[in-house]
Amino acid sequence: MTPALRVSALTKRFGTQQALGGVDLEVAQGEFFGLLGPNGAGKTTLINILGGLARASSGKAEIMGFDVLRDYRQSRRALGIVPQELVYDPFFTAREVLRLQSGYFGIRSNDDWIEHILFKLGLADHADKNMRALSGGMKRRVLVAQALVHKPPVIVLDEPTAGVDVDLRQTLWLFIQELNRAGHTIVLTTHYLEEAENLCERIAMLKQGRVVALDTTRNLLANTHGQLARLQLSSQSDDTMLNSMGLKRLADGQLEFEFQHFSELEALLAKLRLAGLQVQEMHLQEQDLERVFTEIIRRS
Amino acid sequence: MINGSGFVTLLYKELLRFWKVAFQTVLAPVVTALLYLLIFSHVLDQHVQVYPGVSYTTFLVPGLIMMSMLQNAFANSSSSLIQSKITGNIIFVLLTPMSYLELFLAYLMASVIRGVVVGVGVWVATVWFTDLHVLHPLWLLMLTVLATGIMGALGIIAGMWAEKFDQLAAFQNFLIMPLTFLSGVFYSIHSLPSFWQQASHWNPVFYMIDGFRWGFFGLSDVPPTSSFMVVAGCFVAISGLTLMLLKRGYKLRH
Numbered sequence A: 001m002t003p004a005l006r007v008s009a010l011t012k013r014f015g016t017q018q019a020l021g022g023v024d025l026e027v028a029q030g031e032f033f034g035l036l037g038p039n040g041a042g043k044t045t046l047i048n049i050l051g052g053l054a055r056a057s058s059g060k061a062e063i064m065g066f067d068v069l070r071d072y073r074q075s076r077r078a079l080g081i082v083p084q085e086l087v088y089d090p091f092f093t094a095r096e097v098l099r100l101q102s103g104y105f106g107i108r109s110n111d112d113w114i115e116h117i118l119f120k121l122g123l124a125d126h127a128d129k130n131m132r133a134l135s136g137g138m139k140r141r142v143l144v145a146q147a148l149v150h151k152p153p154v155i156v157l158d159e160p161t162a163g164v165d166v167d168l169r170q171t172l173w174l175f176i177q178e179l180n181r182a183g184h185t186i187v188l189t190t191h192y193l194e195e196a197e198n199l200c201e202r203i204a205m206l207k208q209g210r211v212v213a214l215d216t217t218r219n220l221l222a223n224t225h226g227q228l229a230r231l232q233l234s235s236q237s238d239d240t241m242l243n244s245m246g247l248k249r250l251a252d253g254q255l256e257f258e259f260q261h262f263s264e265l266e267a268l269l270a271k272l273r274l275a276g277l278q279v280q281e282m283h284l285q286e287q288d289l290e291r292v293f294t295e296i297i298r299r300s
Numbered sequence B: 001m002i003n004g005s006g007f008v009t010l011l012y013k014e015l016l017r018f019w020k021v022a023f024q025t026v027l028a029p030v031v032t033a034l035l036y037l038l039i040f041s042h043v044l045d046q047h048v049q050v051y052p053g054v055s056y057t058t059f060l061v062p063g064l065i066m067m068s069m070l071q072n073a074f075a076n077s078s079s080s081l082i083q084s085k086i087t088g089n090i091i092f093v094l095l096t097p098m099s100y101l102e103l104f105l106a107y108l109m110a111s112v113i114r115g116v117v118v119g120v121g122v123w124v125a126t127v128w129f130t131d132l133h134v135l136h137p138l139w140l141l142m143l144t145v146l147a148t149g150i151m152g153a154l155g156i157i158a159g160m161w162a163e164k165f166d167q168l169a170a171f172q173n174f175l176i177m178p179l180t181f182l183s184g185v186f187y188s189i190h191s192l193p194s195f196w197q198q199a200s201h202w203n204p205v206f207y208m209i210d211g212f213r214w215g216f217f218g219l220s221d222v223p224p225t226s227s228f229m230v231v232a233g234c235f236v237a238i239s240g241l242t243l244m245l246l247k248r249g250y251k252l253r254h
Helices: A042-049 A072-077 A092-106 A113-118 A137-149 A167-183 A193-199 A215-224 A239-244 A262-274 A288-297 B005-019 B024-046 B058-085 B101-127 B139-159 B165-181 B194-200 B204-217 B224-246
Strands: A006-016 A017-027 A032-036 A058-063 A079-082 A154-158 A185-190 A202-207 A210-214 A227-233 A245-248 A255-259 A279-286
Touching: A006 A042, A017 A042, A017 A202, A017 A210, A032 A042, A032 A193, A042 A058, A042 A079, A042 A154, A042 A185, A042 B139, A058 A072, A058 A262, A072 A079, A079 A137, A092 A113, A092 A137, A092 B005, A113 A137, A113 A167, A113 B204, A137 A154, A154 A167, A167 A185, A185 B024, A193 A215, A193 A288, A202 A215, A202 A288, A210 A215, A215 A288, A227 A262, A227 B005, A255 A262, A255 B224, A262 A288, B005 B024, B005 B058, B005 B101, B024 B058, B058 B101, B058 B165, B058 B204, B101 B139, B101 B224, B139 B165, B139 B204, B139 B224, B165 B204, B204 B224
Parallel strands: A032 A185, A032 A202, A079 A154, A154 A185
Antiparallel strands: A006 A017, A006 A058, A202 A210, A227 A255, A227 A279, A245 A255
């Protein structure tokens, strides 16, 4: 099956600055894909190239098999982008904005779908207000609606929940998951790694314009350091000795132990018993994407 | 469900954009033109006669109509683009499947239409002050479309080039305004010293005004065919340049 998104050896330079340094990426149809990276990693540049807002210096990008330059009409019809910046046209109401956006794609008589997305995004009661009169969260919802107005099979959300309340996040993710279940491919960039961990099946991590990790979310979580144990000892002890056992003292006085297999934890507890130290409290903590992300970005 | 081009919607949106603020975009330039007419005709009507049998007030009106149309055609495309660029909402147009030609035609036609609406407004407002008759209506229409088209295209270039309102104001105040004011709106170039007469021949706006006036009086400073050649030539050249810049995505697609 044609991939929803295929990027090969994509580079982009802004003067002397290399924003993308040869990115290869493929996202299957129907996937929920995460594109993560620190600020300036090249995520937005990549998205802009997909949408035709920027032109690649070299390499190729395709949406649903359509080249973003050669077949730009088809590729743009197949793509909906929710931009990172909170931008809007102050001359129009939310409903007018959606009708216009629909018309830009050559779609007339789209009111049923427009009403549906207004309802799904909680905008129905605000649809006839001027864009200037809407709150930041409402404007963000309109941006999402604009990206969906032409029913694109591929939807790219560039930090769609930046600075918005919990209510919108929940509404938005429920709707996006519904669209994903209906077959739409979702590409998400976010700095809220918990969202990416919960939603994305696969994740690519970018750093300085290069892909430094690309795997399923499950593999990324499993292949980096396994689990963490937090311990509280009943008596004071020498840190040098504890460090030699692989324990790290944290700022709150607790001790942290990182392990892959439970046999390592068992060995630690045995060593502590031999040293005459008693464990007063112990909590196990699973590895989260934030730690994995920090680790991968740090070492790459 | 896809049954048309985005061009129609973009044109409609551009028309809606200026119509929603018609006090500023239509009524204000009509009032400004009327003030020019009242002041200049009050001061000069008894003292100046440019063409035989044509009062100065009547002579003034076609120039004022054309000047208002030109300035507003330029303002329409340039302000729309710069506002969209600065607020960032230009991306809603750039992300669509519309071609650079469709973008060009939509912005250009909206500029022409605003120019015509303002021009008709000035004409209607000055009806009570003059006895103006149209001699060559098709000629007037053709020249109006070409001249406002040139300004609409120049507005697209200025809107693409400018990164802030200050730069656009510079383009407007240091290029468009001098070209329109020094084009013979308020005088015949035959009344100028020979150096300035020669200089006026290098100003394409002079041919727009002079040719437009011929459509009313059948009288002009230069033959109407010369005016047509210059205006049509400028239209082709400036439209070509605008299309080339739009195709490259100049300052729009990075």
